Amino acid sequence: xxxxxxxxxxxxxxxxxxxxxxxxxxxxTAPLFGEGLGxxxxxxxxxxxxxxxxxxxxxxxxxxxxKVLESIDAMAAxxxxxxxx
Amino acid sequence: MAExxxxxxxxxxxxxxxxxxxxxxxxxxxxxxxxxxxETKAFEQNILNYHEPDYKKYFTIMQLRRMTxxxxxxxxxxxxxxxxxxxxxxxxxxxxxxxxxxxxxEKFLHDIVDFNEGTLxxxxxxxxxxxxxxxxxxxxxxxxxxxxTYVHRGFSLENALMDAIMLFEExxxxxxxxxxxxxxxxxxxxxxxxxxxWKNESMKNIDLLNSPTTGTxxxxxxxxxxxxxxxxxxxxxxxxxxMLYNVDEALIKxxxxxxxxxxxLTLDEVDTVFLSYNGNSQTRHFEDAISQQLSPSxxxxxxxxxxxxxxxxxxxxxxxxxxxxxxxxxxxxxILKKGTSSSLKNVVIYNQYNGKEHAFxxxxxx
Numbered sequence: 001x002x003x004x005x006x007x008x009x010x011x012x013x014x015x016x017x018x019x020x021x022x023x024x025x026x027x028x029t030a031p032l033f034g035e036g037l038g039x040x041x042x043x044x045x046x047x048x049x050x051x052x053x054x055x056x057x058x059x060x061x062x063x064x065x066x067k068v069l070e071s072i073d074a075m076a077a078x079x080x081x082x083x084x085x
Numbered sequence: 086m087a088e089x090x091x092x093x094x095x096x097x098x099x100x101x102x103x104x105x106x107x108x109x110x111x112x113x114x115x116x117x118x119x120x121x122x123x124e125t126k127a128f129e130q131n132i133l134n135y136h137e138p139d140y141k142k143y144f145t146i147m148q149l150r151r152m153t154x155x156x157x158x159x160x161x162x163x164x165x166x167x168x169x170x171x172x173x174x175x176x177x178x179x180x181x182x183x184x185x186x187x188x189x190x191e192k193f194l195h196d197i198v199d200f201n202e203g204t205l206x207x208x209x210x211x212x213x214x215x216x217x218x219x220x221x222x223x224x225x226x227x228x229x230x231x232x233x234t235y236v237h238r239g240f241s242l243e244n245a246l247m248d249a250i251m252l253f254e255e256x257x258x259x260x261x262x263x264x265x266x267x268x269x270x271x272x273x274x275x276x277x278x279x280x281x282x283w284k285n286e287s288m289k290n291i292d293l294l295n296s297p298t299t300g301t302x303x304x305x306x307x308x309x310x311x312x313x314x315x316x317x318x319x320x321x322x323x324x325x326x327x328m329l330y331n332v333d334e335a336l337i338k339x340x341x342x343x344x345x346x347x348x349x350l351t352l353d354e355v356d357t358v359f360l361s362y363n364g365n366s367q368t369r370h371f372e373d374a375i376s377q378q379l380s381p382s383x384x385x386x387x388x389x390x391x392x393x394x395x396x397x398x399x400x401x402x403x404x405x406x407x408x409x410x411x412x413x414x415x416x417x418x419x420i421l422k423k424g425t426s427s428s429l430k431n432v433v434i435y436n437q438y439n440g441k442e443h444a445f446x447x448x449x450x451x
Binding site for chain 1: 146147149150151200203204205206207208211
């Protein structure tokens with residue numbers, strides 16, 4: 001699971017062009033939006049695209065999306081349980 | 086294919102508008118000192134790419150990560166133009182661009198194909214829209230006034246200026262930020278090469294103006310100007326603008342004379358003329374039609390060997406013309422034919438793009 005989270009962080013860094021950042025800079029439990037990593041609403045759309053392209057996961061419900069994208073831990077758990085590829 | 090009907094547009098006499106700042110980023114280092122560098126850069130390839138500034142002085146990493154090249158360049162140019170004019174919130178932001186962010190447009194279009202019209206990245210889509218830069222400038226400066234972008238190929242800058250001039254005439258604004266921006270990508274270069282825009286042979290930019298072959302060299306440029314209704318702190322005055330579409334050289338010749346006459350100028354009184362020679366043997370006759378009429382006293386200048394060709398390259402001449410009038414000196418790299426007159430009271434710009442879109446500008450000293 002740790003390797004998977006590290007890979008996921010690398011994918012996020014690339015997708016969101018988080019220049020100069022490496023996986024260790026992102027806390028697994030910290031919020032991705034707001035006071036944590038400081039991502040915004042456009043980033044949430046970029047992460048939805050990442051989930052669909054890389055794991056075949058399509059999130060239709062915005063409330064569900066908020067929970068899935070809460071932190072790296074939440075994202076990793078959701079992907080492991082719902083991935084189609 | 087039916088031939089396009091020749092037509093021309095006129096901008097009739099208008100009250101002068103005053104340029105209070107002018108900024109440029111292009112293939113030459115025009116940004117560091119807001120002038121042409123002592124030694125201009127020589128190129129040996131047919132694309133003259135941007136000399137980019139240090140963006141970290143302007144934006145945090147979190148802000149930079151979403152901006153592509155032309156967005157960063159445009160925003161930095163606009164920021165400095167406003168800073169020079171000591172203007173925090175322009176009453177209008179008006180730009181012209183033929184292609185906008187080509188990088189984002191290409192990424193978005195490729196994604197549509199690669200992902201079979203499925204879920205697409207929002208960032209490339211947002212920034213591929215022509216008015217993305219205008220929106221960012223407005224957000225950055227908290228300016229919620231008039232905001233418009235003109236996408237009119239070789240007339241994009243001229244239409245942006247015309248819009249501002251009309252807003253001034255109607256007393257709707259006192260100041261405005263006007264600009265144009267263009268970038269060239271490798272893919273867009275190849276597409277235009279197939280259409281015959283560029284030279285087939287590799288060309289040194291300093292040899293461009295004497296080239297006997299067809300086509301030209303590609304360039305990039307972003308230029309921003311602040312305009313004001315009053316002359317206070319102005320560096321130059323824009324006193325005339327005329328556009329002509331799809332006309333022959335005979336009409337270019339007569340329009341040039343009538344354009345001067347409308348501003349009470351004779352050929353002998355024209356101090357400096359920018360000519361849009363770009364090394365293309367097929368369109369050179371347009372610039373020749375102007376050049377051959379000019380008096381020996383007039384300085385004849387060229388500029389596309391320094392910045393390359395692009396739809397809004399007239400922005401370079403407008404920037405350089407304003408700098409000439411501000412500093413009362415002409416950079417040697419611009420001189421095609423030195424005139425005998427030492428006066429630098431007026432600058433006429435003649436620009437043609439691809440032999441179709443022609444524009445005359447008249448700038449005057451304050």
